[in-house]
Amino acid sequence: MAYHLKPTTLAFKTMPAPTLTTNRLLLRAWKESDYPLFAKMNADKRVMEHFPSTLSTKESSALATKLSEELEEKEYGLWAVEVPDITSFIGFVGLHYQDFEGPFTPCIEIGWRLAFEHWGKGYAFEAATKVVDYAFSKLKLRELVSFTAKTNKRSQKLMQRLKMTHDPADDFEHPKLALGHPLRSHVLYRLKNHSK
């Protein structure tokens, strides 16, 4: 059910995503100087607790390149987040096209990952609020989803803070994780664009 997508404009090449700003944050294109900081957070067990594993420097760099390319090629992506005058890179927040096999895909997901020392300051909420506004008012999406392992309560708290809604009937087993994997059970949250 791809009812919330405009696949021709959103899944394929259009134009680079714009820079977004909030009171405290800059959501921008990725820079080479982000890579070592991104590798450090991807190697942190606290940040990666609800993922199958931490990432090596090589894996982290490959991911940064992929995210950077998505942001260059589409009108959206997972933006690198900076706190101007305070710190050059704290992680990513943004939108990602998902087309793995599932009842709610293809879809556009809102997602986030911040370095541990930047948790608990409202940065993810502030960035995500701006991304929701961009997704609904500029991209005119009808719906955003977010999903995470059932164990990831912190991420779910952020979804709730964004007023995303959860119907247990939407919960699913992530097809990219093996049967019996402790992180396989996922919750799905949705946010409708009420102006559509």
Ligand SMILES: CC(C)(COP(=O)(O)OP(=O)(O)OC[C@H]1O[C@@H](n2cnc3c(N)ncnc32)[C@H](O)[C@@H]1OP(=O)(O)O)[C@@H](O)C(=O)NCCC(=O)NCCS
């Ligand atoms: C999920 C994640 C982004 C949440 O980060 P976060 O900092 O807890 O989220 P928020 O930006 O909403 O911040 C909320 C916290 O900041 C506090 N806060 C402080 N100043 C604030 C402000 N100005 N505005 C809002 N909240 C503020 C809130 O009270 C809240 O504190 P609490 O954790 O004690 O409840 C972070 O835990 C993370 O990167 N996790 C690892 C990656 C991950 O799991 N990603 C999702 C996978 S699907």
